[in-house]
Amino acid sequence: MDRGTVGSASRGRLQVEVRREGSSAVVTPVGELDHHTAELLREPLETAVDQGLSRLVVDCSRLEFCDSTGLNVLLGARLKAEAAGGGVHLAEMQPVVARVFEITGAEAVFVVHPTLEAALSD
Numbered sequence: 001m002d003r004g005t006v007g008s009a010s011r012g013r014l015q016v017e018v019r020r021e022g023s024s025a026v027v028t029p030v031g032e033l034d035h036h037t038a039e040l041l042r043e044p045l046e047t048a049v050d051q052g053l054s055r056l057v058v059d060c061s062r063l064e065f066c067d068s069t070g071l072n073v074l075l076g077a078r079l080k081a082e083a084a085g086g087g088v089h090l091a092e093m094q095p096v097v098a099r100v101f102e103i104t105g106a107e108a109v110f111v112v113h114p115t116l117e118a119a120l121s122d
Contacts (some may be wrong), residue, residue, distance in 0.1 A: 001052040015039055018044045024089075030062040033070030036071060043072065045077035045088075054086025057119045061092035066100050078110065087111060091119035 014037035017028040024050035029041050048056055058075060078088040091113045093101065101107040113119035 009121040014040050016040050016044055018048065020053065021057070023053070024055045024057045024120060025051075026057045026059055026116070026120070028062060032065040033063060033073070034065065034067045035069040038073045042073045042076070046080060047071070049077070049080050049084050049086070051083075054081045054084035056081050056086065056088045057116070058088060058090050059092060059116050059119075060090055060094065060097055061116065063094060063097050066097045068100075068104075071100060071104060071106055074110070075106065080113045089113060089119040089122065093117045 014029060014031040014033055017030065019026050022053065025044075027041070027044055027048070031037070033041060044059075045056055049065075063087050074090075075087060089111045090101075092115055093112065098107070101110070101112075111119075111122065113122065
């Protein structure tokens with residue numbers, strides 16, 4: 001598999017790592033995803049789709065917090081990826097983040113995987 005690092009960005013409480021793995025873009029947000037940091041995640045998700053990687057795997061294993069703004073970034077990425085023939089797969093959501101998806105019902109519109117490996121092999 002191609003495990004080339006595409007890039008990373010950070011601002012305060014969030015760092016976003018991006019790499020290509022096969023035909024997927026693996027995006028790993030590290031820290032807190034909220035109103036102040038959402039753009040750091042939006043940009044690499046949109047860039048990946050623009051570069052032809054419409055299958056986005058978001059590794060949530062190191063995401064400590066996600067508010068409604070962060071959720072909206074993921075929903076927007078889902079729409080863009082699906083329009084390009086792909087989708088957004090979420091992997092290894094921590095309980096505090098999973099709870100936001102449960103409360104809002106957003107878990108029903110994403111493909112959620114227990115592990116990154118499962119998301120990549122699906």
